[in-house]
Amino acid sequence: MIDPYQLLGLERDADEAAVKAAYRKAAKSAHPDAGGDLDAFGRLNASYELLKDPVRRRVYDDTGYDPQLADATDLKGLMMLETLVNEMILDERAPGSFDPVAGLRRKLTDDLLKARFHILELERHRTRVRQHADRIGRRPENDVLGAMLRARAQSITEAIKGAETQISAIERAYAMLEGYSYELEAVGPRGPEAEAAE
Structure with missing residues (x-):
């Protein structure tokens, strides 16, 4: 998965003008007509397209994935998790x-x-x-x-x-799901009523 912020050298809170300026600067040297690599230029364009679209950018910021840049297996995994999260909620x-x-x-x-x-x-x-x-x-x-x-x-x-x-x-x-844990409520000490109930 391409990290568009890293590719364009931007902070996550970069505004639209900063995104545009970073793209133009990077495109000058990355363009194939200027001796740049075609694949690298394609990744640069894809990153710019993602960050200039507020809806796609929000989805990427929230999930770390973009449907147009993500691997198909990643998207299927996300859809599975989405269903399971709905059940959890x-x-x-x-x-x-x-x-x-x-x-x-x-x-x-x-x-x-x-x-x-x-x-x-x-x-x-x-x-x-x-x-x-x-x-x-x-x-x-x-x-x-x-x-x-x-x-x-x-x-x-x-x-x-x-x-x-x-x-x-x-x-x-x-x-x-790697790296996630969940904090359970601490169960208090068992009082005499609980012991008597057994």
Whole structure:
């Protein structure tokens, strides 16, 4: 992910005029006509486009990601976290009485295990389909069964690729949670009433 502020040599609170001035200064030497690298100039333009758009800039400032500059796996990971954060916000338990960050991690771990198990099931199913195709003996000129079985094996292969993409997004979402912790309410000492209730 490109850091547009770093690339343009700007502070995070730079105003529109400062963004424009920094871009013009950098563009003079980075432009391919001035001997600059085409890819570097493209990154410079992308950074400028992000920072001059107030909506995109706000999203980037809040999340560290821009849909037009971010890796597709990062965006899928963010979308997964967005859904989980919505669930966390709707949880009726009192903040501090449970650890929502640990809950996010558990949910992602469960989703990861389910996706891996799903791939195993798909691979077993694809193997069975291929074995059936291999055992069909007499094949007429118009091999309807063979075509159907090959098409089924191909669709299973596509489903496996989709599940692998899902796993990458889950792993990315989990990595985005690194470094976070959550402070739980301290449970006071147990009084005689609590002990008597047991």
